[in-house]
Amino acid sequence: MSSSIQPKAPNSGWWRSGVIYQVYPRSYQDSNGDGIGDLPGITRRLDHIARLGADAVWLSPIFKSPMKDFGYDVSDYNDIDPMFGTLSDFRVLVDRAHELGLKVIIDQVLSHSSDQHPWFVESRSSRDNPKADWYVWADARDDGNPPNNWLSVFGGSSWQWDTRRKQYYLHNFLASQPDLNFHNPQVQDALLASVKAWLEFGVDGYRLDAINFCFHDAQLRSNPGTGEPDGSNPTVSASNPYAWQQHLYDRSRPDALGFLQRLRALTDQYPDTMMVGEIGDESGMLMVAQYSSGGDKLHMGYCFDLLADRCDAPYVHGVVDKFERVAATADQGWACWALSNHDCKRLATRWGGPNPHPNLLRLAPALQLSLRGASCIYQGDELGLPEAEVAYEDLQDPYGITMWPEFKGRDGCRTPFPWDSSAPDLGFAGVADHAKPWLPVSESHRTLAVNAQESDPSALLHHYRHLLGWRRGQAALMKGDLTLLPIDDQVLAYVRSHGGERLLCAFNLSATPATLDLSAGETIAEVLHDSGARGAAVQGRRVSFEPYGVLFARLA
The missing domain is CATH 2.60.40.1180 (Golgi alpha-mannosidase II)
Structure with missing residues (x-):
């Protein structure tokens, strides 16, 4: 690993109070009628994001992938999946976003790849190939069982037997998402090269998926058990056995901090760039402060504390107080506040139930945008979209299919975006003859479509626009x-x-x-x-x- 120090590029710090609008590409706008949203569709709708008053657009993964986890299983870090378009389409999107004053943040999945990535194909081919140690491999115990008790977030053991090497490989998520071995410097170098390539392309930063999962305990020690959860922790689903462990050894390892410093040193060579990390851990706010401390790791992080079902005053007070206390001692630790995203039930339903109070939907962005830090707004928050009901036979999310019926997965927050209340597909397709959308459109979204709210001055969409515009003039809220x-x-x-x-x-x-x-x-x-x-x-x-x-x- 190189120890040379490169000069830092100027950074305006826009991200410290920035508003980032998350687009889930499969569901935003389909431009060619194949039933799946794409890059030209997003480009067409960038005006909507700019009018809202956002500073940046975050795109969930657009890289080549077999789509077992809808892009969070990358098979090529350096190219666009044809499902979404081409490199030329992405060039047009980035240029148009910049014309509108929007920065472009891309989702980078570093902790694991697809099992179809050439690196893994080579790694699993033998125990002595050049990439044999690029993933986390371990021998079976004497009785044939996995090396320890680690569990997958998506259910079952996090170890998958491979008949080629006659070893287990680690996967914190799907078996088709093998974990990269960050203890190998070559792995870090290869991933950093991909990060650099997209910075050279002109992206303005990264949302780093599951960044606290990058490192594992090299001794492969088993996690201590906690027993069945009592439901008191709002960030953990008691129906998932993953919640029955204290995850000391399979995630959130201290080794990650050194890699984050390498990432920061690279991104700091490009002007006005930013990295925000997703941190999935019960000590979320503490780790947000730790991972963004010192000005030499992440610029900021977000966790799941405000993505929980609870929104009562004592609970939210505790979340904010926790961050404010630890950030004060963490030397520049910084938070990005998210109330909704592609991994959790939609905000309107999660906080408001089946019939959310109209005032609650206006309170949520006022609260979010007045906290100290940046904000992430998920597509549809500005319309007050409720969670969509998706029948079992229409489910696409492997997490939901595995955990049905107690947990229905994440499809309910990923259905096609409603642009036009009068169109059968709510305006999702950009052509007259089109395929069935990859997830069904939700009729509960029809009256909330963009065109319906545009014509109603009292609609939530106008409240968001006004609030974001007003906030920019309030130095106390911005700084x-x-x-x-x-x-x-x-x-x-x-x-x-x-x-x-x-x-x-x-x-x-x-x-x-x-x-x-x-x-x-x-x-x-x-x-x-x-x-x-x-x-x-x-x-x-x-x-x-x-x-x-x-x-x-x-x-x-």
Whole structure:
């Protein structure tokens, strides 16, 4: 591994308060009628993302893949899957995004590849080929069982027997997603070369998938058991045996920090680039701070704490407090706040149930965009889309098929995006004669389609646009510190401070009216009605909230 230090390129730090819009390419816009979204379709719809007020667009994987896990099983890190288009199509997308002032963030899956990647094909061919040690191989125990008790996130053992080498290989996810061996410097070098190639192409950064899974315990020690979960941890599904272990040895290993430093040194050679890491761990916020500390690893990270079903004030207060406390000691640790993405139930249903309160759907982005850090908005959040019901026979997600019926998988948040309420396929296809969409369109999305909301000034889409535009003019929200007010059963409140300005942000995270009494000496100087917030009234030092009411106010 090279030890030479390259000069850093300038970086404006746009990402520190940046808003990133996530596109799931298969489901955004189909341009050729084959039933699958593609790069030309995304390019066609970049205006929608720019009008929303986002700073960047994050594309879920677009690399060549057999699509066993829909692109998160890469067979070629250096080319576009023909399903989505060509390198030329991606060039057009990147150039158009840049014309619109949008940065392009691509999903890079480093911890594992597809079993059809040439590296793995060679690695499994024998025990003495040049890439024999590029993946994690282990002998069976004397009784033929796997070397330890590690489990796959998608169910069952994380070890798969291979008849060619007569050894087991590690897969933290599907058996068709073998884990790369990051203890081998050649593996790191090969992956860094791919990262560099896309930076040279002109992408502006990376969302790093499952980045805390890159390293495993070289001694292959078994994880300690925890027993059946009691359901108290909102980030872990008790129906999955994976939750029955304390994952000390198969993920979140300290070795990862050195590799992240190599990644950062590379990306820092390109101007205004950014890396955000997905961190799947019960100690999520702590690891976000650790993985983004010191200014020499990730720029920022996100975890699953706010992707859980819980959204009550004490819980959210605890999540924010945890990060603020650890970030203060982590030297520049930085968070990217996500309330929704392609891996979890849609926000409207997860937080609001089958009939979400309209105020809750307006509260969610107000809360997210006023926290200290960046934000990720998943396609459809701006429309308030509910989770789609997908029949078992229509399921595509291997995770859901395996865990049915207790866990229905991730297809319900991945159905085609609704552009046109009058079209049979909601405008997903870009041509008149088209194939059946890869997932069925949801009729529950018809009245929420973009064209329907465009014509309604009171629609949620306009609220998102207004909120993102208003936020840009609030220095306290873009750059300020955050101080939490005391914990409350209903109201989450904090103060953002910058340059002598103090902005109160308060949210009634309950379905019943609530009050907030400011401490003695605090005075509200101005209620910021232009924020678009509603459902709160001020009388002296008391704030009265409607269900899911929101207040932004300037303190004296």
